[in-house]
Amino acid sequence: MLSFIARRIGTILLTMLCLTLVVFFLVNLEPNLKKLAISQTEMHTPPEQLESWLVNHGYRQNFFVRYGHWLGVLKMEPIVDATTGKASQRFSFCDDPIEPAYSGVLQGNFGCSTKFKTTVAAKLFPALRATGILMFWVLVVMVPVSLLIGILAGMREGSRTDRILSVASIATTATPEYVSGVIFTVIFASWLGWLNGSAASAAQGITFYNFTLPVITLAIYGIGYIARMTRASMVEVMTQQYIRTARLKGLSFSNVVIKHALRNALIAPFTVIMLQFPWLLTGVVIVETMFRYQGFGYTLVEAAGNNDIDLLLGCSLVSVFIVLITQLISDVGYAYLNPRIRVQ
Amino acid sequence: MQIEFIGAFNIIVGVLVRFWPVWLGLAIVLGASFAYKKRLGLYGQLFDSGVGIAGVVICLFWLFTAIFASTIAPFDPLSQIPVMKDVLPGAIEPASKGVYLFGGDKLARDIFSRMVYGSQIVLIIAPAATGFALMVGITLGLPAGYYGGKIDTILSFLANLVLAFPVILLFYLLVTPGIMDTPIPYAMAGLFFLFPIIFFSALFWTRYKNRPDRIYLLLGLTLVIGGWIYAGLVFDADPLRIVHIEPNQLNIFVAVVFASSPGVFRIVRGLTMDIKTRDYVAAAQTRGETPWYIMLWEILPNARGPLIVDACLRIGYTTILLGTLGYFGLGLAPESPDWGTAIKDASRLLRSFIHPALPPTIALMSFVLGLNLLADSLREQSMKD
Numbered sequence: 001m002l003s004f005i006a007r008r009i010g011t012i013l014l015t016m017l018c019l020t021l022v023v024f025f026l027v028n029l030e031p032n033l034k035k036l037a038i039s040q041t042e043m044h045t046p047p048e049q050l051e052s053w054l055v056n057h058g059y060r061q062n063f064f065v066r067y068g069h070w071l072g073v074l075k076m077e078p079i080v081d082a083t084t085g086k087a088s089q090r091f092s093f094c095d096d097p098i099e100p101a102y103s104g105v106l107q108g109n110f111g112c113s114t115k116f117k118t119t120v121a122a123k124l125f126p127a128l129r130a131t132g133i134l135m136f137w138v139l140v141v142m143v144p145v146s147l148l149i150g151i152l153a154g155m156r157e158g159s160r161t162d163r164i165l166s167v168a169s170i171a172t173t174a175t176p177e178y179v180s181g182v183i184f185t186v187i188f189a190s191w192l193g194w195l196n197g198s199a200a201s202a203a204q205g206i207t208f209y210n211f212t213l214p215v216i217t218l219a220i221y222g223i224g225y226i227a228r229m230t231r232a233s234m235v236e237v238m239t240q241q242y243i244r245t246a247r248l249k250g251l252s253f254s255n256v257v258i259k260h261a262l263r264n265a266l267i268a269p270f271t272v273i274m275l276q277f278p279w280l281l282t283g284v285v286i287v288e289t290m291f292r293y294q295g296f297g298y299t300l301v302e303a304a305g306n307n308d309i310d311l312l313l314g315c316s317l318v319s320v321f322i323v324l325i326t327q328l329i330s331d332v333g334y335a336y337l338n339p340r341i342r343v344q
Numbered sequence: 345m346q347i348e349f350i351g352a353f354n355i356i357v358g359v360l361v362r363f364w365p366v367w368l369g370l371a372i373v374l375g376a377s378f379a380y381k382k383r384l385g386l387y388g389q390l391f392d393s394g395v396g397i398a399g400v401v402i403c404l405f406w407l408f409t410a411i412f413a414s415t416i417a418p419f420d421p422l423s424q425i426p427v428m429k430d431v432l433p434g435a436i437e438p439a440s441k442g443v444y445l446f447g448g449d450k451l452a453r454d455i456f457s458r459m460v461y462g463s464q465i466v467l468i469i470a471p472a473a474t475g476f477a478l479m480v481g482i483t484l485g486l487p488a489g490y491y492g493g494k495i496d497t498i499l500s501f502l503a504n505l506v507l508a509f510p511v512i513l514l515f516y517l518l519v520t521p522g523i524m525d526t527p528i529p530y531a532m533a534g535l536f537f538l539f540p541i542i543f544f545s546a547l548f549w550t551r552y553k554n555r556p557d558r559i560y561l562l563l564g565l566t567l568v569i570g571g572w573i574y575a576g577l578v579f580d581a582d583p584l585r586i587v588h589i590e591p592n593q594l595n596i597f598v599a600v601v602f603a604s605s606p607g608v609f610r611i612v613r614g615l616t617m618d619i620k621t622r623d624y625v626a627a628a629q630t631r632g633e634t635p636w637y638i639m640l641w642e643i644l645p646n647a648r649g650p651l652i653v654d655a656c657l658r659i660g661y662t663t664i665l666l667g668t669l670g671y672f673g674l675g676l677a678p679e680s681p682d683w684g685t686a687i688k689d690a691s692r693l694l695r696s697f698i699h700p701a702l703p704p705t706i707a708l709m710s711f712v713l714g715l716n717l718l719a720d721s722l723r724e725q726s727m728k729d
Contacts, residue, residue, distance in 0.1 A: 029526055167395065170720055176712075178667060178688075179667070179709050182691050190695070278508075281510040282512045282668070300512070319509075319510045
């Protein structure tokens with residue numbers, strides 16, 4: 001088991017290395033660097049000055065050297081002014097070393113955000129915390145509701161409850177966040193006026209009034225999917241021999257469902273819930289943009305829109321890490337929960 | 345100048361009347377389907393359940409809407425009539441006496457016409473991109489599952505690499521205006537669009553290589569049609585000027601294919617690993633058939649059930665992806681009538697006007713719902729066998 005996890009972690013690290021290299025390549029394409037230089041200098045700067053801005057901030061060094069700097073396996077050289085010979089920082093707003101030093105992700109330095117004029121860490125971690133709170137409430141809503149729907153539907157396959165709940169779950173999986181968000185805002189904010197259509201004030205304090213819409217918008221897309229998986233798993237369990245035995249022993253239907261079926265039926269949904277995280281990540285970006293909530297998704301959109309290289313790399317590192325680690329947890333957890341599956 | 349309005353009942357009647365080609369098409373297709381239900385195989389069985397009928401009707405509805413868009417839409421989706429800015433549903437346009445059935449948006453365009461034309465964009469790109477993703481996934485997934493070993497390890501690693509990207513990040517990186525100045529989208533298009541040609545060539549070659557009467561015709565057709573579309577899509581050099589795609593649409597297309605082919609790859613690989621243990625595969629191996637014959641003519645036809653279901657779900661998912669792209673203003677032109685862009689424009693003004701937001705959201709939702717219902721009912725029918 002340990003060697004399995006070790007091998008998986010090795011794969012994860014390799015994947016992260018490859019992916020950051022790809023992202024690094026894409027954000028450093030010539031048009032993107034031009035865009036960055038234009039947004040960082042005054043209006044109507046002549047092309048020569050744009051070029052010198054790029055040179056002065058170290059964007060014209062060799063691609064792999066710069067990737068090594070970012071990663072922290074090569075020494076980051078300070079920018080030396082050609083005329084005065086004085087060494088200076090790349091960006092004054094974050095503490096780049098003046099002496100040559102290893103200063104990259106491996107040393108815990110995520111670089112400088114050109115858009116927000118601060119270090120990436122100072123921007124990214126508060127944003128992750130805000131998104132963490134949102135995710136927590138989403139899971140609190142999504143998991144019990146979807147499991148309940150799935151169990152009720154799968155308990156008696158083909159019944160009227162099953163039909164209605166199944167169609168309802170299909171309907172929610174057909175409703176992406178930007179559709180349900182608009183519909184909920186129209187109903188609850190514009191018509192009824194019960195809830196706030198913007199979560200911008202949630203930074204000061206989370207209330208039912210400003211936080212409900214983002215949470216249900218995010219939760220609803222996942223609910224249908226998890227409910228369908230739970231239903232399928234429940235239907236399968238209900239046809240097993242031991243359920244029939246329990247029924248024939250004379251146990252009541254509710255007793256059989258709660259004591260015998262539930263535990264076995266909940267193994268598969270666990271995996272599905274863990275694998276929902278990558279989808280939630282995309283949903284978070286949409287919902288945070290729509291409801292103006294300053295979390296990870298909002299940061300990602302800002303970073304991508306302004307080609308903020310270090311911040312975007314930080315964001316991709318975090319999101320790829322979340323995707324891969326949840327996959328690992330789901331695999332390990334599945335083996336742990338289901339004694340029939342053993343890792344070779 | 346005062347704008348006149350028609351009532352809610354008249355709006356509903358007006359919408360129903362405007363859709364007349366769709367009703368006609370639906371009546372013909374559904375009538376024929378019911379009449380010949382017994383002979384239509386899997387498609388006929390769809391009509392046994394309410395869910396299946398609902399799925400077919402919704403999908404056909406949007407299909408016919410896309411086909412007859414120019415007849416249904418009363419106005420041009422891009423033309424602006426300043427006096428109609430933000431008008432409520434049912435406003436009568438003073439000059440032509442035409443009715444803005446669902447009102448006007450912030451740029452004074454007819455929302456109803458934009459919704460109708462938006463279906464064209466979705467119904468061209470989503471199924472086509474899904475088709476290409478299927479080709480890529482099948483062509484790579486079959487050998488990965490059949491041979492296993494090194495090929496499988498490398499291809500699976502690459503697929504997992506793409507799947508580890510959150511879709512939205514992938515789009516932000518791949519669908520930017522800047523990237524169209526680089527050869528990357530064209531290189532990717534060149535790579536992806538090769539797969540259908542490889543797939544069909546291999547398909548015909550493995551089956552008919554000993555029958556010269558068929559093989560030359562089929563291979564020639566594949567290469568001519570494939571090469572023609574390839575030249576038109578990748579190099580924009582179609583000699584007849586029929587196959588043509590805007591650079592930004594090519595970019596979207598490539599990004600969507602790139603994002604969804606690893607999913608197909610995984611499914612095909614899993615199915616292949618399962619099916620290759622069957623007796624009929626062992627029989628083919630004993631007969632001395634080539635590996636590619638076994639993959640394409642023994643394994644693939646037996647994997648068609650789950651693949652058809654997956655394709656339905658995937659078209660819906662691609663529609664959602666296109667909406668996401670539109671919502672973030674990536675790739676599609678800002679005035680494009682597609683549903684995602686319309687939702688983006690409308691959702692910013694929800695505080696003042698809600699009527700521009702509802703038609704595109706409901707359109708997108710209903711189309712994806714139709715596809716999901718169809719997939720669900722197909723799955724149920726194929727489980728029965």
